[in-house]
Amino acid sequence: xxxxxxxxxxxxxxxxxxxxxxxxxxxxxxxxxxxxxxxxxxxxxxxxxxxxxxxxxxxxxxxxxxxxxxxxxxxxxxxxxxxxxxxxxxxxxxxxxxxxxxxxxxxxxxxxxxxxxxxxxxxxxxxxxxxxxxxxxxxxxxxxxxxxxxxxxxxxxxxxxxxxxxxxxxxxxxxxxxxxxxxxxxxxxxxxxxxxxxxxxxxxxxxxxxxxxxxxxxxxxxxxxxxxxxxxxxxxxxxxxxxxxxxxxxxxxxxxxxxxxxxxxxxxxxx
Amino acid sequence: xxxxxxxxxxxxxxxxxxxxxxxxxxxxxxxxxxxxxxxxxxxxxxxxxxxxxxxxxxxxxxxxxxxxxxxxxxxxxxxxxxxxxxxxxxxxxxxxxxxxxxxxxxxxxxxxxxxxxxxxxxxxxxxxxxxxxxxxxxxxxxxxxxxxxxxxxxxxxxxxxxxxxxxxxxxxxxxxxxxxxxxxxxxxxxxxxxxxxxxxxxxxxxxxxxxxxxxxxxxxxxxxxxxxxxxxxxxxxxxxxxxxxxxxxxxxxxxxxxxxxxxxxxxxxxxxxxxxxxxxxxxxxxxxxxxxxxxxxx
Numbered sequence: 001x002x003x004x005x006x007x008x009x010x011x012x013x014x015x016x017x018x019x020x021x022x023x024x025x026x027x028x029x030x031x032x033x034x035x036x037x038x039x040x041x042x043x044x045x046x047x048x049x050x051x052x053x054x055x056x057x058x059x060x061x062x063x064x065x066x067x068x069x070x071x072x073x074x075x076x077x078x079x080x081x082x083x084x085x086x087x088x089x090x091x092x093x094x095x096x097x098x099x100x101x102x103x104x105x106x107x108x109x110x111x112x113x114x115x116x117x118x119x120x121x122x123x124x125x126x127x128x129x130x131x132x133x134x135x136x137x138x139x140x141x142x143x144x145x146x147x148x149x150x151x152x153x154x155x156x157x158x159x160x161x162x163x164x165x166x167x168x169x170x171x172x173x174x175x176x177x178x179x180x181x182x183x184x185x186x187x188x189x190x191x192x193x194x195x196x197x198x199x200x201x202x203x204x205x206x207x208x209x210x211x212x213x214x215x216x217x218x219x220x221x222x223x224x225x226x227x228x229x230x231x232x233x234x235x236x237x238x239x240x241x242x243x244x245x246x247x248x249x250x251x252x253x254x255x256x257x258x259x260x261x262x263x264x265x266x267x268x269x270x271x
Numbered sequence: 272x273x274x275x276x277x278x279x280x281x282x283x284x285x286x287x288x289x290x291x292x293x294x295x296x297x298x299x300x301x302x303x304x305x306x307x308x309x310x311x312x313x314x315x316x317x318x319x320x321x322x323x324x325x326x327x328x329x330x331x332x333x334x335x336x337x338x339x340x341x342x343x344x345x346x347x348x349x350x351x352x353x354x355x356x357x358x359x360x361x362x363x364x365x366x367x368x369x370x371x372x373x374x375x376x377x378x379x380x381x382x383x384x385x386x387x388x389x390x391x392x393x394x395x396x397x398x399x400x401x402x403x404x405x406x407x408x409x410x411x412x413x414x415x416x417x418x419x420x421x422x423x424x425x426x427x428x429x430x431x432x433x434x435x436x437x438x439x440x441x442x443x444x445x446x447x448x449x450x451x452x453x454x455x456x457x458x459x460x461x462x463x464x465x466x467x468x469x470x471x472x473x474x475x476x477x478x479x480x481x482x483x484x485x486x487x488x489x490x491x492x493x494x495x496x497x498x499x500x501x502x503x504x505x506x507x508x509x510x511x512x513x514x515x516x517x518x519x520x521x522x523x524x525x526x527x528x529x530x531x532x533x534x535x536x537x538x539x540x541x542x543x544x545x546x547x548x549x550x551x552x553x554x555x556x557x558x559x560x561x562x563x564x565x566x567x568x569x
Contacts, residue, residue: 144403163403182401201400225374225420226402226411228339233405263398 003084004034004059006052008066014042015090016051018064019073023081023100026059069109075102078119091128094121097145110154113147115140116164121147122238129154129173132166132185142166142183148239155192158185161202169240177204180264184230188240199257199264205230206268209252216256221270223250272565276541277548279533279564284435284550287558289318289348290355291430291520293328293378294387296367297342301330307370308343311362315347316467319476319487323349323358324432324518326464337376338420344378346464348432348518355427356385363421364391371416377407377425388412388421431560434517434525437475437493437549438536443511445544447471450513452539453532463519463528475514478553490551509546522560530567537568 006021017040026034035049048054056063060081064074067087074090075083079098088106097116107125113132127149132142133156141160152170159175161183168185174192177185180202188207195210204210231247240246251267272279296311298304308327315325328344336342347362349355367375368391375388392399392410400411401423408423438453440446454470457463465471480488491497492504493512505512515532519525539545550564 184402203400203402222417224411224418225338225340226404226409226418229337229404229409229420230402232337232339263400265400 001058001061002056003061003063004054004056005063005065006048006054008052008064008068008087010051011068012041012046012051012070014044015070015072016041016046017073018071018090019076019095021048021062021064022075022078023060023062023083024079026062027081029059031057067104067106069107072109075100075121078102088125093123094119097121107151111135113142113145113166116142116145116147118145120145123147123149123151126151126170127153127157129156130159131157132161132164133157133159140181146237148237148241150239152189158183158202161185167234167237167239167241177202177264177266179260180204186241188246196257196264196266198260200261201263203264204266205251206266209268210266212254212266213257213259215259216254216266217258219253219255219265221250221252224253224267225249227251227267272568274534274537274540274568277537277545279537279568280547280549281565282550283552283564284433284529284562285552285555285557286431286433286435286522286525286560286562288560289324289350289430289432289518290352290427291346291348291518292355292359292382292385292425292427293344293346294359294363294367294425295331295336295342295344295376295378296370297331297336297338297340297374297376298370299340299372301341301343303370303372304341304343305330307367307373308345310366310370312345312347312466313366315358315362316472318348318350318432322354323347324464324466325358325362326466326470326518328461328464329458337422338374340374346378346462346518346520348430348464348466352383352385352427359425360386360390363387364394368394368412368414368419368421374420376422379426379428382426382428384424385427387423387425388419389423391419391421392423428520430518430520431522431525432518433558434519434529434560434562435475435514435551436529436533436564437512437514437547437551438545439493439505439509439512439547439549441508441510441544441546445539446511446513449536449539449543449545450515452535453515456531456535457515457517457528460524460528460531462521462524463517465515465517465528467514467516470515472514472516473512475512475551478557493549504549506546514551522562525560525562526567529562529564533564533568 038045072090091109110128134141155173171189180199227249234241312325331342476487
């Protein structure tokens with residue numbers, strides 16, 4: 001079976017809710033049924049076959065071609081299977097995703113991997129604010145799985161992160177790891193202001209010295225045994241994180257945020 | 272059956288079901304991994320009084336360990352899962368957590384998961400950190416030399432304990448030399464341990480005793496000094512008998528270990544004073560696993 005391909009015919013002015021086009025929802029549908037699904041776009045509904053030309057039949061392997069930044073909720077609550085987005089994706093990519101894989105060749109909007117539970121999201125471009133965060137008002141962000149961003153990410157990456165791993169090859173904006181409860185965020189590039197703001201527990205693993213809030217205390221330089229195991233788990237990824245040269249186990253450890261619970265840590269690579 | 276002048280008795284060793292687990296101890300170097308492993312597997316020769324039987328399975332190359340440091344694989348066997356879990360946790364806490372530079376990992380992934388460092392984490396007094404990596408939970412416990420890294424759980428599997436064979440020799444030095452040769456070969460077999468000191472036991476037991484308080488007592492039929500005083504199983508030329516006890520994950524693992532061990536003894540042969548190989552059995556009443564010596568060596 002060939003992948004189920006949705007090729008975008010035109011770009012609507014309004015944003016489009018793509019949450020209906022997930023593997024588990026489409027798996028038992030006939031092509032005519034899929035074509036007849038209505039997607040919310042602004043105040044009107046658009047049939048799938050009006051927006052996309054459809055080919056292929058394997059609903060476990062969905063490809064969205066010519067995608068652009070107004071396609072929201074792609075892979076919402078995805079539970080198995082894979083979605084490949086060729087182009088950009090809008091907000092809430094992989095919202096509440098339960099398992100499976102999403103790959104985006106371009107950039108994604110805000111709240112990508114929001115409250116994700118399991119699975120793998122790869123973003124080849126940049127990601128917007130609140131990557132892996134919680135929905136506004138909620139207390140728990142991403143609860144599991146891995147997010148890999150090859151570009152840069154916006155502000156508040158990992159806000160309220162509860163579990164799971166966020167890997168950022170580029171730079172991270174302000175408030176990276178804010179209000180983290182646990183989990184791991186690794187940033188190879190630069191980080192913005194207020195790193196780890198109000199973090200309770202969890203690990204921020206940084207390649208470059210950040211500008212830390214005053215409420216983080218220096219715990220000294222250490223060789224940590226868990227780091228080789230963590231880096232070994234990255235080896236399967238198609239990423240700079242997989243390179244043997246990227247791995248290290250000697251770090252400067254900062255504890256914080258002391259204005260909160262103060263059990264979090266910022267580990268900065270020590271050469 | 273006679274191999275190189277050594278008679279293989281037409282008898283069988285009798286073994287019983289046990290629960291087992293494996294743990295991997297790593298450290299800054301092999302010396303300290305071994306020190307920790309020796310401590311963890313100390314006083315664990317027999318379930319009769321130690322609560323478990325434990326031993327070092329083998330030394331691990333850094334490429335074989337989860338954290339890329341030198342390591343040692345140890346195995347623990349007990350009569351039940353509850354006892355095994357208690358022994359594992361107590362020993363891990365007192366012998367590995369305390370050992371400089373050590374880290375502790377699961378050696379068996381399958382089976383029922385029992386706590387390894389899951390409860391030791393509380394030693395961290397709230398400063399402990401959990402990391403879930405590739406589906407495995409680790410605990411980082413702050414200690415005075417840095418951090419103690421431990422996997423939360425390890426697997427408990429069904430196993431077999433009490434495989435054995437007896438080496439009957441013309442002298443004590445010859446019996447010991449034969450057992451040493453056997454142990455050297457048996458330690459190359461995976462999934463087995465020989466829990467007694469140096470792998471060899473000189474005080475094999477029989478079930479029961481004239482003293483009501485004792486469930487086991489000396490195996491007088493194989494005691495050479497009692498040849499004229501009891502219903503002996505020894506011929507006049509036998510002056511010393513030693514036993515090798517084997518615990519393994521499966522019957523097949525014990526089969527292999529017994530085969531290479533008995534073969535090593537037989538290679539020394541009658542010229543070196545080895546006269547017979549026998550085995551401890553209790554008429555089939557002790558356990559369901561029977562290791563027929565002649566079948567193993569066929």
